[in-house]
Amino acid sequence: MADDNNMSINNIRTEAYAAYVNKDTIRSHSTSGGLFTLLAERTISAGGVVYGAAFDEDLHVVHTPVRSLDELDRLRRAKYAPSRMGNTFAEVKALLEQGTPVLFSGTPCQVAGLHHYLKLDAPTLESMKSSEGMEELSAASEQMCTDEKVKSHKSDNEVGAISINWDRDKLILMDLVCHGVPTEKAWESYLKFRQQEDQQETLASEVNFRSKSTGWGQYSVSMKYPSGYEYSCKSHYDSYMIAFVGNMILRPACNKCQFKGVERCSDFTLGDFWGVWDLKPEMNDDKGISTVLVHSEKGKRIWQELCKKVISEPLTLEESYHLNPSMIEASAVHPMRDELLSRIETEGFAPVEAEAAKIRKERMEHDAAVEKANRSLIRRVKRKVKRILYS
Numbered sequence: 001m002a003d004d005n006n007m008s009i010n011n012i013r014t015e016a017y018a019a020y021v022n023k024d025t026i027r028s029h030s031t032s033g034g035l036f037t038l039l040a041e042r043t044i045s046a047g048g049v050v051y052g053a054a055f056d057e058d059l060h061v062v063h064t065p066v067r068s069l070d071e072l073d074r075l076r077r078a079k080y081a082p083s084r085m086g087n088t089f090a091e092v093k094a095l096l097e098q099g100t101p102v103l104f105s106g107t108p109c110q111v112a113g114l115h116h117y118l119k120l121d122a123p124t125l126e127s128m129k130s131s132e133g134m135e136e137l138s139a140a141s142e143q144m145c146t147d148e149k150v151k152s153h154k155s156d157n158e159v160g161a162i163s164i165n166w167d168r169d170k171l172i173l174m175d176l177v178c179h180g181v182p183t184e185k186a187w188e189s190y191l192k193f194r195q196q197e198d199q200q201e202t203l204a205s206e207v208n209f210r211s212k213s214t215g216w217g218q219y220s221v222s223m224k225y226p227s228g229y230e231y232s233c234k235s236h237y238d239s240y241m242i243a244f245v246g247n248m249i250l251r252p253a254c255n256k257c258q259f260k261g262v263e264r265c266s267d268f269t270l271g272d273f274w275g276v277w278d279l280k281p282e283m284n285d286d287k288g289i290s291t292v293l294v295h296s297e298k299g300k301r302i303w304q305e306l307c308k309k310v311i312s313e314p315l316t317l318e319e320s321y322h323l324n325p326s327m328i329e330a331s332a333v334h335p336m337r338d339e340l341l342s343r344i345e346t347e348g349f350a351p352v353e354a355e356a357a358k359i360r361k362e363r364m365e366h367d368a369a370v371e372k373a374n375r376s377l378i379r380r381v382k383r384k385v386k387r388i389l390y391s
């Protein structure tokens with residue numbers, strides 16, 4: 001995948017940036033640099049609707065429309081569970097036909113699914129049909145489309161071989177750099193496991209997978225319970241995050257993801273700019289920096305508007321995925337994935353916890369050794385400074 005990408009990279013018109021919103025209140029509530037909020041605010045100010053992933057009351061992740069700035073926070077922050085789409089595609093189409101601006105944000109496969117449903121000219125159409133994980137979505141999209149004869153309408157909106165009867169400029173598509181998504185069953189089983197570990201009578205009522213209380217680089221997972229009890233753990237040690245990042249509980253489709261590369265059917269792609277430490281260390285204040293890919297002419301016009309509210313530096317396309325392989329290649333299959341996903345069905349989260357605990361133990365021992373070495377180094381430096389000062 002990476003090689004294919006490199007072969008065509010010089011022909012791509014996509015622009016890449018390292019960027020963050022110049023407002024701490026937005027960044028602190030966002031996963032990375034807070035650019036999604038700027039796109040969402042722009043859409044809402046124009047009387048539009050923003051679709052993104054929110055938790056429902058049971059902490060399932062559901063694609064949800066937001067029409068006001070007050071509700072926007074529900075969509076912020078990455079949720080590491082699959083987002084249920086429901087009737088989202090049909091709703092988006094109806095809104096566009098009424099002339100309402102829409103920002104649709106989601107994983108690359110969701111954005112490609114909507115692109116296909118709306119019959120836009122998607123370069124990813126064929127790959128979407130061949131993607132095992134998207135077969136259901138593709139079939140559902142096609143089913144939803146069968147009743148709706150797309151009206152022939154000669155205008156600027158004619159895209160590829162098919163015409164659309166709404167203003168293409170009113171739709172903004174934003175996708176993410178995507179590591180993959182764990183199964184819903186894995187997420188449900190972890191919530192129950194946590195409830196037991198935290199000795200609570202009910203499941204958690206709030207979750208933040210990307211709390212910046214310990215910084216952006218070493219973010220934490222936090223959960224709040226109705227009792228007032230709070231769980232907080234660096235993601236590095238949290239069992240669910242160890243299993244997610246370590247590919248133990250990813251949906252099998254994600255290991256064969258067909259939606260990788262710097263070329264997308266979206267207007268914008270957002271991710272964490274993990275390459276910042278190597279490439280732009282002067283930008284890193286540990287409050288969150290995004291990689292932003294701007295793909296379309298419309299995206300470039302919007303980016304010019306947003307630039308006033310953003311600190312940004314241009315990147316080459318290669319720099320945009322430095323230390324971020326999820327941009328260009330599917331996550332590797334963990335050798336125990338199938339076994340763990342099947343055991344979750346009957347045993348809950350316990351088998352995953354057992355695997356994650358081994359990794360956590362190694363990390364704790366490693367971190368303790370590093371801390372000990374650092375303390376000893378500081379003591380040696382202090383002794384040396386004293387000797388120099390008093391000799």
Ligand SMILES: Cc1cc2nc3c(=O)[nH]c(=O)nc-3n(C[C@H](O)[C@H](O)[C@H](O)COP(=O)(O)OP(=O)(O)OC[C@H]3O[C@@H](n4cnc5c(N)ncnc54)[C@H](O)[C@@H]3O)c2cc1C
Pocket residue numbers: 029030031032033034035036037051052053054061075076077078079080081082083105106107176177178179180181270271272273274290291324326327
């Ligand atoms: C499952 C998942 C995996 C990711 N993997 C990577 C990765 O490997 N590397 C990387 O650089 N970046 C990854 N990201 C993207 C990154 O974490 C940020 O979401 C992105 O940088 C946007 O940051 P922000 O501060 O602008 O967004 P925020 O304001 O925090 O908004 C988050 C956006 O993500 C959307 N979203 C949240 N959860 C989901 C979900 N479950 N399904 C669909 N959409 C969702 C929301 O609707 C919103 O638009 C991933 C995100 C998700 C959701």
Ligand code: SF4
Pocket residue numbers: 107108109110133178179180181253254255257258259
């Ligand atoms: S890894 Fe690919 S298939 Fe999986 S959620 Fe992300 S875009 Fe979709």
